Structures are given as C-alpha cells and as structure tokens.
Amino acid sequence: MSTKDWLEKDYYKILGVAKDAKPEEIKKAFRKIARQNHPDQHPGDAKAEARFKEASEANSVLSDATKRKEYDEQRSLFGGGGFRFPGAGGQPGQFRQGQVNVEDLFRGATGGSTDIGDLFGGLFGQGAGRATQKRPRRGQDIEGEATIDFVQAVEGTTVSLSTLSDAPCAVCHGTGARSGSTPHICPTCQGSGVLMNGPFGSEPCPECHGRGIVVDDPCPACDGSGRGKSAKTMQVRIPAGVTDGQKIRIKGKGAPGENGGPAGDLYVVVHVRPHHLFGRKGDNLTVTVPVLFTEAALGAEIEVPTLSGAKVRMRLAPGTPNGRTMRVRGKGVPRKDGHGDLLVTVDVQVPKTLSPDALAALEAYRDAVAAADPRVGLFEKA
Known part of the structure; x- marks a missing residue:
C-alpha cells in the first residue's frame, strides 16, 4: 500500500x-x-x-x-x-x-x-x-553453521557462534549512502516498503527490499546495507536429537529491528560428524556387533555397548543367522515421548584358521548333520 x-x-x-x-x-x-x-x-x-x-x-x-x-x-x-x-x-x-x-x-x-x-x-x-x-521494521534473519559430534547431536549441546554485528554503519550512520549523498524514497512503493498482493495481503517491495528507500550511491564501508561489520559471539543451544543438515531456528537472535521493530531470527545449519561405531535411523541408533560362529549356532548371551558407555546384555537364540537385527528398547535418541531404540545387527565371524582339533570337530559336525545342499535349484532359477 x-x-x-x-x-x-x-x-x-x-x-x-x-x-x-x-x-x-x-x-x-x-x-x-x-x-x-x-x-x-x-x-x-x-x-x-x-x-x-x-x-x-x-x-x-x-x-x-x-x-x-x-x-x-x-x-x-x-x-x-x-x-x-x-x-x-x-x-x-x-x-x-x-x-x-x-x-x-x-x-x-x-x-x-x-x-x-x-x-x-x-x-x-x-x-x-x-x-x-519512524516506521518499525523487523530485523533481517541471519544464518550460521555449527559442526558438532555425533554424541552432542543425540544428547544436545551448547555451541559458540560468531556473527556479524548489525549495528548501524559508523561511516554512513545507517543510511547506506556515501557521504555527501542521501537515499531517496522508493518510487515503486512510495516509501511504504510493501506492495499490495490482492485485497488481503502484501509483500516486501522488490525495488527497496522492504526498506522504503533507495540508495543510488552506496556507502563503500557497508556496500549500501547501512550495517556495521564488527563480529560478536553468542551461545546457542542445539536441542537433543538434531540431525545432520537440519536447520535450527532461534527466535529473536537475528539482526535487530529498525525504529523499535522486532529482531529477526537466527537459523543455524547443523553438521554432525559421523561416529566410529554407532549410526542412526530416525530416532533409533544402530550398531553392528560381531559374534562367534559357535555363539550364533548354539545360542549365547552377549554384551552390547550403548552410546552412553553402559553395557546391556542380549540373548542370542540358537541358529541366529548373520545380519539379523534385534532391538533394545529405550536406548536410542531422546524424543518428546521418551527415547528411540538401539538396533543391534549380528555379524557372524567365520574363523579363518582352525587348529587340528577344531578342524576335526567341525568335520565331525558336518558328517553328523549331513545337511542338504543349500544351492540345489539355484542354477535353474538363474
């Protein structure tokens, strides 16, 4: 308008x-x-x-x-x-x-x-x-990046971010114009900073980007933005459960508003370093645990690590196949209704070398089982 x-x-x-x-x-x-x-x-x-x-x-x-x-x-x-x-x-x-x-x-x-x-x-x-x-104007949104560890992403953390100050430029005193020149009222929006978008709404003026003024000869110190360039540091809380690449919005931590207007928001893009052992699927953590051939065949009780460092005990049923995934409840990523789960995948280890006694025992097992050839019909299917 x-x-x-x-x-x-x-x-x-x-x-x-x-x-x-x-x-x-x-x-x-x-x-x-x-x-x-x-x-x-x-x-x-x-x-x-x-x-x-x-x-x-x-x-x-x-x-x-x-x-x-x-x-x-x-x-x-x-x-x-x-x-x-x-x-x-x-x-x-x-x-x-x-x-x-x-x-x-x-x-x-x-x-x-x-x-x-x-x-x-x-x-x-x-x-x-x-x-x-005098018209109050909302401050601009600003964006930053933070790189955190896998554990910090799961549990939440506080990071320090350096941002550019949005105080008025000391050279042009916030006008954005070179010394000796002055901005002029935007001819497109007549200084309002907005254009009507139908009878029920408006949008920022594309000519002045919502400022209401146009700078023909920009200040060399701030490139016409009217903002200073000094850096400042702030502490930002990263919530528990954040994922790699997620954008976090911190309300009111962006550029300060003009003429009493509200401050903009700060958007932080989070990068998460991978963990050497654990992975993640949504709110669930994943881990691969090696087990002996005999443990998988005969069944066993094994200890499994969790992200917190504590151990949990799991029961392997006799005949557990390689690649089977089992679930440990409540040991995953924190969420509003509790925690996700820990998904444990079994990696059966086949011995590369056998002692004479072990070799004899395994051959005796083979003869005792006399298992059918599992590859029967394979080539017909191919």
Whole structure:
C-alpha cells in the first residue's frame, strides 16, 4: 500500500466511522460492508467487488494500531490528505489543494524540483522524511553453521557462534549512502516498503527490499546495507536429537529491528560428524556387533555397548543367522515421548584358521548333520 494511497484515501469515510473510532467499531463497520458487498454474494457485480476491496484495504490499515498511527500522522502532516497527486485532478509535476497551487511550496523545499520523492530525499533524517524512517521494521534473519559430534547431536549441546554485528554503519550512520549523498524514497512503493498482493495481503517491495528507500550511491564501508561489520559471539543451544543438515531456528537472535521493530531470527545449519561405531535411523541408533560362529549356532548371551558407555546384555537364540537385527528398547535418541531404540545387527565371524582339533570337530559336525545342499535349484532359477 503506497504513501499516495494513504494521502488520497479517507479510510474512516470509506468505513463510515469517526476518526476516534474504537477498534471494535472499525471491525463492526467492516464486517457490515463485507457482508453487503462480498463477491461471493454478488458474482459479476464490479461495483460491489470494488467496494469490498476498498473496505478491506481500509480495514487492513485502521485495524492495525501501528499502521493506523502512521496513517493519521502522514495525513495530518500533509493537510489531512488534501494534496492531490498527479493523475488525481492535477497535472504531472503539480500538486493542488482546491485551486491553490502548492507547486512553489515543494519547489522551495527541494531546491527547484517539484518531485515528491525529491522532497523526502532532501529531508531524509529530518522533517517530513521522518514519517518513513519512524516506521518499525523487523530485523533481517541471519544464518550460521555449527559442526558438532555425533554424541552432542543425540544428547544436545551448547555451541559458540560468531556473527556479524548489525549495528548501524559508523561511516554512513545507517543510511547506506556515501557521504555527501542521501537515499531517496522508493518510487515503486512510495516509501511504504510493501506492495499490495490482492485485497488481503502484501509483500516486501522488490525495488527497496522492504526498506522504503533507495540508495543510488552506496556507502563503500557497508556496500549500501547501512550495517556495521564488527563480529560478536553468542551461545546457542542445539536441542537433543538434531540431525545432520537440519536447520535450527532461534527466535529473536537475528539482526535487530529498525525504529523499535522486532529482531529477526537466527537459523543455524547443523553438521554432525559421523561416529566410529554407532549410526542412526530416525530416532533409533544402530550398531553392528560381531559374534562367534559357535555363539550364533548354539545360542549365547552377549554384551552390547550403548552410546552412553553402559553395557546391556542380549540373548542370542540358537541358529541366529548373520545380519539379523534385534532391538533394545529405550536406548536410542531422546524424543518428546521418551527415547528411540538401539538396533543391534549380528555379524557372524567365520574363523579363518582352525587348529587340528577344531578342524576335526567341525568335520565331525558336518558328517553328523549331513545337511542338504543349500544351492540345489539355484542354477535353474538363474
């Protein structure tokens, strides 16, 4: 919504309420107009649709305390909206109230120019230019990276992050313009920093990126951002259970807002170093445990390590095959409803060498079992 709209349109009159109307009165008036003119109730009625959009625009400003205050200040500053912009009754380059030509007024304030943008640009930081500067703006989101160990990712940790300070640039004092020059009001959004996206929403102006001003000759120290470059360190808590590549949002730890606006958020991309023994599948930890051939064949009770260092005992059933995975409850990754599990995969170790006695015993086992050839029919299937 542009500054031009705010100066030309009387939103109180559109909604039919007094200038000191309370929020509930504004809401009631808008709902009444919306019911009477909603496009769904009047399909194809262009006048009703226009009335509905006009009332929606008025409500979006007057129902927001910050926007309403700014709207009242700007209209008060420019004679309650009496000045008319080009295309609204005056000629290009001229601004009129009734039959009074105020072109000379603007020419005097801008050194010969009658462009309203020049007026604001010439007074940036003082007088009328403050109406745009005072608007609270949310600080930018910033992003950092942190590399942590596998155990820290599972259990959670606190890391130190170094970020660039977002204090005003010491050279341009936050304007973003080179010394001796000044920014000017963005011609696309008329200094509002936003553009209407239909009757119910808005989006940051692509020309000024939401700042409301345009810098033609950027400050060499900050490249036109208006921000300083000094580094600062902060402690950031990484929650338990974070995964490799996950982006963590820390609310309010981004760039500070402008003119009383809220700070942005900090987004931390977490990189997790792999563990030499344990792996992970969602909220479950994984580990591969070697077992003897005889333990797998005869059954055994074995000890299995956990990430905390403690041991747990597991029972292998006789005839456990290689690659079987068993579950140890509650020894995985912490989560809201408890913990995940530890998935233990059996790796049967076949002896590479055998003593004469062991060889004789194994041959006797083979003869005693006289097992059928497991490869029967294999080649037929191939």
